Structure formats: C-alpha cells, structure tokens
Amino acid sequence: MLKIVFIVLFILTELPFVFKFAKAYKECEIIRQTAIILIMLIDALIIFGLYKLTAFVIG
Numbered sequence: 092m093l094k095i096v097f098i099v100l101f102i103l104t105e106l107p108f109v110f111k112f113a114k115a116y117k118e119c120e121i122i123r124q125t126a127i128i129l130i131m132l133i134d135a136l137i138i139f140g141l142y143k144l145t146a147f148v149i150g
Contacts, residue, residue, distance in 0.1 A: 097142040
C-alpha cells in the first residue's frame with residue numbers, strides 16, 4: 092500500500108515537468124531541457140528518500 096501511495100505521488104509531481112520537457116524539446120532549447128531533467132531527478136530522489144524513510148519508520 093505504501094509503495095502505491097508513493098508511486099502516485101511520484102507521477103503527480105513529475106507529470107507537469109514531462110509536459111514542460113516536451114515543449115522545450117519541440118523548441119530545441121537545450122538549456123531548458125537540461126534544467127527540467129535535473130529538477131525531475133532531484134524530485135525523484137526526494138520522493139525515494141521519503142519512501143525509504145517512511146518504510147524504515149513503519150517497518
């Protein structure tokens with residue numbers, strides 16, 4: 092159950108960045124693409140850390 096909650100949280104936080112990345116890709120903006128990818132990676136690491144911390148506290 093915990094895994095499903097964090098997967099949904101991950102999808103909801105990453106979805107706007109996917110659309111922004113697609114727009115930047117169409118306009119060939121390399122710097123904006125790189126910035127969006129970095130933000131997405133940081134967001135993924137934060138959510139993964141929260142998942143591990145929650146799993147550690149509960150388990």
